[in-house]
Amino acid sequence: MIGRHKHCIALADYSREEILEVLDLAVSMKEVLRRPIKKVPSLRGRSIVNLFFEASTRTRSSFEIAAKTLSADLLNWTASASSVTKGETLIDTARNLEAMRPDVLVIRHAAGGAPRLVAEHVGCAVVSAGDGAHEHPSQGLLDCFTLREKLGTLEGKTVAIVGDISHSRVARSDLHSMPKLGAKMRLCGPPTMIPAGVEALGATVHYDLREAVEGADAIVMLRIQHERIGDPLIPGTREYSKFWGLNAKKAAEWLKPSCVILHPGPVNRGVELSPEVADGPHSVILDQVQNGVAVRMAILYLLAGGTESEAKA
Amino acid sequence: MNAAEIERLVRRIGKDVAERAQGAGAGHDLAIVGIRRGGVHLAQRLRRELGRTLGAEPPLGTLDIALYRDDLANQGAAPVIGPTDIPFPIQGKTILLVDDVLYTGRTVRAALDEIVDFGRPRRVWLAVLVDRGGRELPIAADFAGARLECADGDDVQVQLVEGGAAEDAVIVKPGRRS
Amino acid sequence: MSDVIFIEGGRVIDPASGVDGVRTVVLRDGRVAEVAERVERPRDARAVDARGRWVTPGFIDLHVHLREPGQEYKETVATGAAAAGAGGFTSVCAMPNTRPVNDNASGTALGLARAAQAGLARVYPVGAISKGSAGEELAEYGELQAAGCVALSDDGRPVMNAGLMRRALEYAKAFGLPLTVHEEDLHLVGKGVMHEGPVATRLGLKGIPAQAEEVMILRDLALLELTGGRLHVAHVSTRGSVRAIRDAKRRGLPVTAEVTPHHLALTDEDVAASGYGTDYKMNPPLRSADDVQACREALADGTIDAIATDHAPHSAVEKDLEFDAALNGIVGLETAFPVCLALVKQGHLGERRLVEALTRSPASAFGLPGGTLARGAPADVAILDPAAEWVVDPGRLRSKSRNTPWKGKRLAGRCTHTIVNGRIVYEEGRSER
Numbered sequence: 001m002i003g004r005h006k007h008c009i010a011l012a013d014y015s016r017e018e019i020l021e022v023l024d025l026a027v028s029m030k031e032v033l034r035r036p037i038k039k040v041p042s043l044r045g046r047s048i049v050n051l052f053f054e055a056s057t058r059t060r061s062s063f064e065i066a067a068k069t070l071s072a073d074l075l076n077w078t079a080s081a082s083s084v085t086k087g088e089t090l091i092d093t094a095r096n097l098e099a100m101r102p103d104v105l106v107i108r109h110a111a112g113g114a115p116r117l118v119a120e121h122v123g124c125a126v127v128s129a130g131d132g133a134h135e136h137p138s139q140g141l142l143d144c145f146t147l148r149e150k151l152g153t154l155e156g157k158t159v160a161i162v163g164d165i166s167h168s169r170v171a172r173s174d175l176h177s178m179p180k181l182g183a184k185m186r187l188c189g190p191p192t193m194i195p196a197g198v199e200a201l202g203a204t205v206h207y208d209l210r211e212a213v214e215g216a217d218a219i220v221m222l223r224i225q226h227e228r229i230g231d232p233l234i235p236g237t238r239e240y241s242k243f244w245g246l247n248a249k250k251a252a253e254w255l256k257p258s259c260v261i262l263h264p265g266p267v268n269r270g271v272e273l274s275p276e277v278a279d280g281p282h283s284v285i286l287d288q289v290q291n292g293v294a295v296r297m298a299i300l301y302l303l304a305g306g307t308e309s310e311a312k313a
Numbered sequence: 314m315n316a317a318e319i320e321r322l323v324r325r326i327g328k329d330v331a332e333r334a335q336g337a338g339a340g341h342d343l344a345i346v347g348i349r350r351g352g353v354h355l356a357q358r359l360r361r362e363l364g365r366t367l368g369a370e371p372p373l374g375t376l377d378i379a380l381y382r383d384d385l386a387n388q389g390a391a392p393v394i395g396p397t398d399i400p401f402p403i404q405g406k407t408i409l410l411v412d413d414v415l416y417t418g419r420t421v422r423a424a425l426d427e428i429v430d431f432g433r434p435r436r437v438w439l440a441v442l443v444d445r446g447g448r449e450l451p452i453a454a455d456f457a458g459a460r461l462e463c464a465d466g467d468d469v470q471v472q473l474v475e476g477g478a479a480e481d482a483v484i485v486k487p488g489r490r491s
Numbered sequence: 492m493s494d495v496i497f498i499e500g501g502r503v504i505d506p507a508s509g510v511d512g513v514r515t516v517v518l519r520d521g522r523v524a525e526v527a528e529r530v531e532r533p534r535d536a537r538a539v540d541a542r543g544r545w546v547t548p549g550f551i552d553l554h555v556h557l558r559e560p561g562q563e564y565k566e567t568v569a570t571g572a573a574a575a576g577a578g579g580f581t582s583v584c585a586m587p588n589t590r591p592v593n594d595n596a597s598g599t600a601l602g603l604a605r606a607a608q609a610g611l612a613r614v615y616p617v618g619a620i621s622k623g624s625a626g627e628e629l630a631e632y633g634e635l636q637a638a639g640c641v642a643l644s645d646d647g648r649p650v651m652n653a654g655l656m657r658r659a660l661e662y663a664k665a666f667g668l669p670l671t672v673h674e675e676d677l678h679l680v681g682k683g684v685m686h687e688g689p690v691a692t693r694l695g696l697k698g699i700p701a702q703a704e705e706v707m708i709l710r711d712l713a714l715l716e717l718t719g720g721r722l723h724v725a726h727v728s729t730r731g732s733v734r735a736i737r738d739a740k741r742r743g744l745p746v747t748a749e750v751t752p753h754h755l756a757l758t759d760e761d762v763a764a765s766g767y768g769t770d771y772k773m774n775p776p777l778r779s780a781d782d783v784q785a786c787r788e789a790l791a792d793g794t795i796d797a798i799a800t801d802h803a804p805h806s807a808v809e810k811d812l813e814f815d816a817a818l819n820g821i822v823g824l825e826t827a828f829p830v831c832l833a834l835v836k837q838g839h840l841g842e843r844r845l846v847e848a849l850t851r852s853p854a855s856a857f858g859l860p861g862g863t864l865a866r867g868a869p870a871d872v873a874i875l876d877p878a879a880e881w882v883v884d885p886g887r888l889r890s891k892s893r894n895t896p897w898k899g900k901r902l903a904g905r906c907t908h909t910i911v912n913g914r915i916v917y918e919e920g921r922s923e924r
Contacts, residue, residue, distance in 0.1 A: 012693070028394045032380065037430040040380035070380075091811055111813035112695040113767030120766075132815070134695030172695055196698060197689030301380075 030294035043072035066296035140173025155182035163222025188212030314483035322458030327362025351413035381423035403432030418452035501541025506847035507863030549581025549871030554799035561590025568605035576917035579873035579906035594619035596638035679703035705731035730785035769817035804892030829904035870913035
């Protein structure tokens with residue numbers, strides 16, 4: 001359980017305290033990752049299934065390392081290669097996997113709401129590894145974790161999210177978590193990539209990059225998906241990069257020295273971030289990768305069965 | 314048990330450990346690891362005692378064994394996991410593992426598993442303030458301040474305050490006998 | 492029909508003949524014989540005690556999908572007509588998007604034959620605007636009309652080609668057939684699955700802007716101005732659509748419109764509240780609270796003429812899916828009356844206007860018989876208990892499908908008897924499944 005939740009599907013449903021529960025535990029999990037033997041036995045005998053309907057090597061691997069560090073058994077189920085092509089429905093697939101008695105089902109799906117549909121039909125805990133443009137809760141939590149680590153706190157900090165907000169589940173999970181920790185949010189991108197009514201999620205909208213990033217304590221740069229080009233959301237990457245990409249010159253002129261840059265990866269170098277910025281002093285992109293494992297360990301640990309350290313000696 | 318008695322016990326454990334360490338030629342590669350949370354204060358006091366006797370305070374680490382417990386399935390409540398901090402190489406060290414109360418031995422079992430994941434110590438000794446009996450595993454204390462005969466349901470609480478104080482106490486609350 | 496039915500003690504609401512009060516209704520030989528305060532009960536009559544109930548003309552639904560031929564696993568003409576009866580509907584207009592599409596006389600004849608066999612509600616086929624509803628060539632309207640079609644529609648799809656739409660409006664004039672149009676600009680819809688706005692943004696679902704509907708209505712109203720003829724706008728769902736239709740009516744254009752019970756009762760927030768519930772997925776999508784308010788006002792003031800259910804049965808195979816993948820539509824015949832009656836109780840609609848929108852208005856929009864209890868009218872009657880509360884159990888619906896957002900909900904208002912052509916086709920508690 002994470003607070004009241006049996007599942008980790010949407011940070012929209014999580015309170016500040018529930019978010020902090022995961023983030024605090026992730027600090028201990030990160031320490032485990034620094035040990036000479038990066039393995040603890042706490043989820044020994046538990047099984048976790050990675051059910052990915054969309055290719056995503058990095059998120060899948062991150063959950064895999066998290067599970068294995070906790071000694072859980074892990075099965076990778078790549079859906080495209082199996083049942084989907086045979087006409088099996090999502091509910092059928094989930095029920096079949098459930099018959100294997102996993103403790104946690106980690107699901108990535110192109111349709112918003114798919115993990116919730118699965119959770120309604122299985123008995124085990126369900127963790128969303130991203131559903132359509134809805135949410136990517138573990139990414140939102142690792143972004144919060146990284147900002148807490150780098151900035152000390154999110155209280156009173158300003159975070160700018162730049163890119164294709166309309167298609168971004170990362171943006172939504174950030175928007176559903178960071179303000180609960182006290183952050184002020186700015187959204188920036190071409191108007192075609194700003195979804196209708198997004199201000200209702202508690203953010204200001206900017207079309208001008210400089211206006212969005214000046215004075216910001218952190219910037220989340222989103223990946224521009226190549227299939228959006230000519231969607232027709234934007235005419236091309238060259239113009240996008242000119243107006244909404246960050247290069248070394250803009251970073252030097254506009255960013256606070258302490259500003260950190262996050263990116264959920266993989267980076268389109270030369271589009272949303274120039275290589276100098278992606279690898280430069282502001283970038284915490286590689287920290288995010290390790291923090292992602294720690295945060296996912298915390299999620300899996302909490303959902304696969306809790307324990308308490310206060311007990312008889 | 315009151316503060317003065319506890320202070321006496323801690324000194325005695327410290328003296329015994331120092332003698333044993335010197336006898337084993339381990340005076341220089343001794344390190345202390347306190348088991349969170351009850352063992353941590355005791356470990357800090359023993360470190361001061363050993364510093365006086367050996368001339369230098371041995372390095373100190375803390376261990377949280379929550380991730381090594383064998384009863385995850387039985388626990389419903391949210392876990393509280395504190396930091397594990399071993400700021401020195403374990404390899405080849407004589408480790409003095411410290412806890413406040415020794416009971417079933419399961420915590421010590423978990424701590425031993427965790428320690429070896431940090432490296433291969435030369436040896437591990439176990440020091441506790443109170444050995445209350447009731448072992449469920451073949452584990453024994455090398456140094457015990459006091460040995461109490463307690464019934465299974467009894468609750469043995471050790472209160473230790475940072476730096477030592479008058480409030481220090483060992484309290485035995487009888488459990489419900491059935 | 493030699494049977495005589497004597498309905499006594501009920502409150503007769505018949506907006507077409509201006510009656511609203513306790514009356515006795517006598518049906519004889521398939522016709523309304525008499526509606527009066529005091530009538531001698533004929534000796535051979537079957538008496539129906541309607542005390543505490545409403546007695547209205549049988550409801551007329553301008554927009555249902557009966558799925559036969561081609562998708563009989565969802566619904567057949569017989570099960571659809573039974574569902575109509577259970578909801579108080581005595582006439583339904585069956586949209587042509589069957590498989591194959593009803594774009595010729597033989598398709599129309601098949602539907603009518605099935606309806607005759609079922610002997611329940613009157614089924615009026617709607618023929619296709621274009622062959623195969625492909626939006627390329629006109630279907631044969633004269634032949635469709637001769638076979639029994641009462642209107643034309645490519646429902647389920649818009650007529651995207653404005654040139655074809657112009658010719659369809661013009662050509663249909665020769666036969667006096669109304670065109671009932673499903674209005675959405677497919678380019679603006681894109682891959683949208685719900686109403687575009689803050690809720691869709693929060694849920695991460697692709698949005699369909701209200702303007703996708705509005706630009707097409709505005710286009711067709713402009714064409715109507717050019718061509719004349721008769722245009723009926725199906726399932727109006729937005730404030731902008733209402734504004735356009737209101738303006739067109741004010742200018743005297745020959746346009747009528749319908750709204751569904753769900754677009755009067757539910758909003759896009761219900762999609763979120765249901766947790767991506769696919770019984771809340773339909774086309775047009777559930778709109779904002781402001782759009783719903785506009786539709787309620789438009790129905791009350793007559794800008795929107797009729798209530799039509801857009802009864803769209805789908806099987807679990809097509810609904811127990813990801814929201815993106817689920818098909819659009821819900822069944823509506825058996826819940827329409829209580830859902831709309833709730834609007835009356837909330838003060839959005841008068842009782843008489845509600846009955847009118849289910850009877851006289853749809854009859855006049857398509858020129859159908861019925862919709863009134865005037866002497867000599869077809870003996871099509873609904874008897875309704877406005878106070879009866881019931882919980883919607885999809886397993887007990889007469890429709891073959893169970894895709895209803897009112898699953899498990901408590902509703903007030905229930906049809907107790909439905910009479911078609913002087914014959915009781917539905918009686919609460921008596922009809923078998």
